Amino acid sequence: MIYNTKTYSTKKLYEAYNELKKFRNFSVSPLHERFIFPYICGTYFGYRKIDVLRVVAIAKSISPKPKYLDVGCGYGDFLDKIRQFIPDAIGIEKDGGIFYEFNRVKPDYIHIKDVSLDLNEKYDLVFVGWMDPGVDFRKAVANSTDVIITTLDQGISLGAEFEEFGFRRIAWWRTPSWIDVNYQIMNKYYTKMSNEIYEYLFDLRGAHNLWYVYTKNLEYTDTIRDVLIHCQQKDQAKYVFEQVMDEFGFACFENSQFSKKINESNLSSLWKIEFG
Numbered sequence: 001m002i003y004n005t006k007t008y009s010t011k012k013l014y015e016a017y018n019e020l021k022k023f024r025n026f027s028v029s030p031l032h033e034r035f036i037f038p039y040i041c042g043t044y045f046g047y048r049k050i051d052v053l054r055v056v057a058i059a060k061s062i063s064p065k066p067k068y069l070d071v072g073c074g075y076g077d078f079l080d081k082i083r084q085f086i087p088d089a090i091g092i093e094k095d096g097g098i099f100y101e102f103n104r105v106k107p108d109y110i111h112i113k114d115v116s117l118d119l120n121e122k123y124d125l126v127f128v129g130w131m132d133p134g135v136d137f138r139k140a141v142a143n144s145t146d147v148i149i150t151t152l153d154q155g156i157s158l159g160a161e162f163e164e165f166g167f168r169r170i171a172w173w174r175t176p177s178w179i180d181v182n183y184q185i186m187n188k189y190y191t192k193m194s195n196e197i198y199e200y201l202f203d204l205r206g207a208h209n210l211w212y213v214y215t216k217n218l219e220y221t222d223t224i225r226d227v228l229i230h231c232q233q234k235d236q237a238k239y240v241f242e243q244v245m246d247e248f249g250f251a252c253f254e255n256s257q258f259s260k261k262i263n264e265s266n267l268s269s270l271w272k273i274e275f276g
């Protein structure tokens with residue numbers, strides 16, 4: 001059967017909700033849901049509170065009351081965390097059906113529109129959290145702000161790099177892909193396998209979620225660098241769900257042993273901020 005794009009994505013989402021219902025009948029922990037059903041229970045990128053605090057600190061270094069926009073925010077999982085520090089932060093999401101079709105309340109701070117058609121306001125910071133391959137609204141985003149923070153999975157999420165729009169990447173860091181966390185949870189709790197195979201698979205990592213900080217106003221470079229260094233030096237509180245990442249070796253500033261198994265020897269440690 002052929003579905004048009006909208007019907008197809010709605011159908012996929014129905015399937016995901018059905019699977020979630022089934023999963024809850026045998027789930028070992030509610031903390032697993034966000035890594036197994038990232039779109040409806042979490043995000044497509046693995047994050048900790050340290051990421052939220054970095055993004056907030058950058059926004060507040062630009063303005064004490066920053067105009068903050070999350071583009072393609074989905075249900076707003078990450079946006080909600082940001083709003084604990086920047087209460088006026090808003091999101092734009094193209095697909096209103098993700099709320100209305102599934103009886104989920106749409107918060108008034110999430111606006112349903114296509115960002116590439118309608119983004120005529122200026123923002124202090126625009127956050128773009130993991131775009132689907134093929135989706136590209138960079139031009140609209142680039143025209144609406146001087147500072148962009150974007151997350152992408154290397155080699156999967158395209159349309160997330162902004163150099164060609166006059167921006168310079170001034171800092172970046174790496175967090176685990178939700179897919180790797182998902183594999184670990186599935187292997188340990190939901191798949192029968194020998195200890196030997198489990199141990200072997202524990203070190204395997206497939207994808208990396210990258211966070212890029214861009215600006216086209218180079219006057220912000222030093223300020224952003226300073227706030228990021230300051231954030232990196234502070235001990236951070238954690239969200240409860242971070243214990244899942246801790247359990248599987250995705251610790252802050254650690255590289256675990258996985259580079260033994262895949263040819264990634266140049267990778268920097270998880271969450272370590274690199275400049276330039």
Ligand SMILES: C[S@@+](CC[C@H](N)C(=O)[O-])C[C@H]1O[C@@H](n2cnc3c(N)ncnc32)[C@H](O)[C@@H]1O
Binds near residue numbers: 045132
């Ligand atoms: C891969 S999901 C990422 C959702 C969320 N940021 C996350 O990481 O879980 C991409 C989201 O962007 C939305 N989107 C795609 N094109 C858009 C556009 N032109 N304007 C606004 N939202 C868009 C999609 O509907 C979808 O919710």
